[in-house]
Amino acid sequence: MRVFLAGATGAIGRPLAERLLGAGHEVTGTTRSPGQAAALRERGIDAVVVDALDAEALRAAVLTARPEVVVNQLTALPQRIDPRRYARDLAATNRLRREAGPVLARAAAEAGARRIVAQSISFIARPEGPPVLDEDAPLFTDAPPGLRDGVEGAADLEHATLTTPGIEGLVLRYGFFYGPGTAFGPGGSQAQDVARRRLPVVGAGTGIFSFVHVDDAADATVLALDRGGPGVYHVTDDEPLAQRDWLPLLAGALGARPPRRVPVWLARLAAGPVAGQAVSMRGAANAKARRELGWVPGHPSVRTGFAEVFGAQAGSASAGSGSTASASTASGSTASGSTASGSTASGSTASATSAASTASGSSPPASG
Numbered sequence: 001m002r003v004f005l006a007g008a009t010g011a012i013g014r015p016l017a018e019r020l021l022g023a024g025h026e027v028t029g030t031t032r033s034p035g036q037a038a039a040l041r042e043r044g045i046d047a048v049v050v051d052a053l054d055a056e057a058l059r060a061a062v063l064t065a066r067p068e069v070v071v072n073q074l075t076a077l078p079q080r081i082d083p084r085r086y087a088r089d090l091a092a093t094n095r096l097r098r099e100a101g102p103v104l105a106r107a108a109a110e111a112g113a114r115r116i117v118a119q120s121i122s123f124i125a126r127p128e129g130p131p132v133l134d135e136d137a138p139l140f141t142d143a144p145p146g147l148r149d150g151v152e153g154a155a156d157l158e159h160a161t162l163t164t165p166g167i168e169g170l171v172l173r174y175g176f177f178y179g180p181g182t183a184f185g186p187g188g189s190q191a192q193d194v195a196r197r198r199l200p201v202v203g204a205g206t207g208i209f210s211f212v213h214v215d216d217a218a219d220a221t222v223l224a225l226d227r228g229g230p231g232v233y234h235v236t237d238d239e240p241l242a243q244r245d246w247l248p249l250l251a252g253a254l255g256a257r258p259p260r261r262v263p264v265w266l267a268r269l270a271a272g273p274v275a276g277q278a279v280s281m282r283g284a285a286n287a288k289a290r291r292e293l294g295w296v297p298g299h300p301s302v303r304t305g306f307a308e309v310f311g312a313q314a315g316s317a318s319a320g321s322g323s324t325a326s327a328s329t330a331s332g333s334t335a336s337g338s339t340a341s342g343s344t345a346s347g348s349t350a351s352a353t354s355a356a357s358t359a360s361g362s363s364p365p366a367s368g
């Protein structure tokens with residue numbers, strides 16, 4: 001089918017475009033850069049150079065392409081997000097979500113497209129209730145200032161995608177991307193920070209993170225072209241993990257020493273409200289995407305996924321993880337009944353001195 005891919009050059013856009021071509025689809029892909037457009041054309045993509053914030057140009061590009069499905073993968077995130085400047089670093093992405101998102105949905109409907117599939121994020125739920133939440137959980141629209149902007153921008157994009165008349169809207173809430181070309185990939189900012197021990201376990205590290213390998217996210221997106229009904233889907237792996245569990249795993253996979261630990265108050269001082277995610281965030285259950293899209297993540301857990309991406313350093317599977325009954329029991333496909341409490345984890349074991357020096361240069365995970 002004819003697919004219009006807005007954002008064909010990004011971390012997800014690249015593997016997605018390959019998969020779309022591989023599945024026999026005709027792909028029109030956007031970029032702002034003529035150089036990138038030439039590279040896209042070499043790969044068999046009908047490239048369009050357009051700034052998505054130019055509403056009329058974006059509309060015209062969609063109408064010209066006459067797509068059957070439009071896929072919105074527009075973000076504008078820095079390679080390294082500064083948690084203390086979270087709102088600033090998310091501002092351009094929020095603008096795309098709020099301005100380009102509705103334009104794209106309306107243009108898709110006007111062009112006669114059957115469906116629009118848009119990228120959102122799985123880590124915007126209010127941190128309350130069970131450790132792993134499904135798509136119906138309330139969003140964290142009352143998050144502290146700074147954090148709230150990102151939630152509201154994603155919520156606005158979701159709303160436009162789901163409610164534009166004349167077209168089916170599907171929202172794919174991806175987990176934290178890892179894999180090539182992402183912040184949690186080789187050379188990526190988060191991987192570098194973990195390798196340098198600049199990303200500490202915060203407090204008891206009880207915040208639950210849902211990751212997804214970027215190739216698996218692309219696979220789910222291809223399936224969403226013609227499977228599943230309109231609505232929201234968590235595209236996350238099978239094993240949400242507490243920060244205290246995945247961070248040592250990642251350090252081990254990188255061949256780095258185990259992460260330091262810092263108390264919550266110090267992390268908040270150093271990194272602002274984003275630090276709270278490391279202790280309170282909930283994971284995202286993927287049962288609906290598995291059921292309705294027929295999607296099976298090829299990388300079910302970062303336990304094996306990090307080792308695969310970073311080359312499986314010896315001893316990585318157990319490095320630094322002292323916790324046995326952890327959030328790992330909160331299976332994404334069951335979503336409830338688990339007790340990913342942090343009650344068994346001790347608080348910070350680092351000395352005040354090392355904690356302070358770590359926190360001053362550390363940054364709890366942040367992503368778009």
Ligand SMILES: NC(=O)c1ccc[n+]([C@@H]2O[C@H](COP(=O)([O-])OP(=O)(O)OC[C@H]3O[C@@H](n4cnc5c(N)ncnc54)[C@H](OP(=O)(O)O)[C@@H]3O)[C@@H](O)[C@H]2O)c1
Nearest residue numbers: 007008009010011031032051052075076077176177182183
């Ligand atoms: N769920 C997640 O964890 C998640 C989701 C998204 C991104 N990220 C992370 O964020 C970092 C950067 O992401 P990224 O590689 O996807 O890059 P990005 O800079 O966010 O760009 C994504 C796509 O949007 C396009 N774009 C941006 N602004 C545009 C505009 N005004 N008009 C038209 N197109 C525009 C880009 O095209 P051109 O630049 O070619 O114009 C690119 O194709 C990576 O580390 C990634 O892992 C994480």
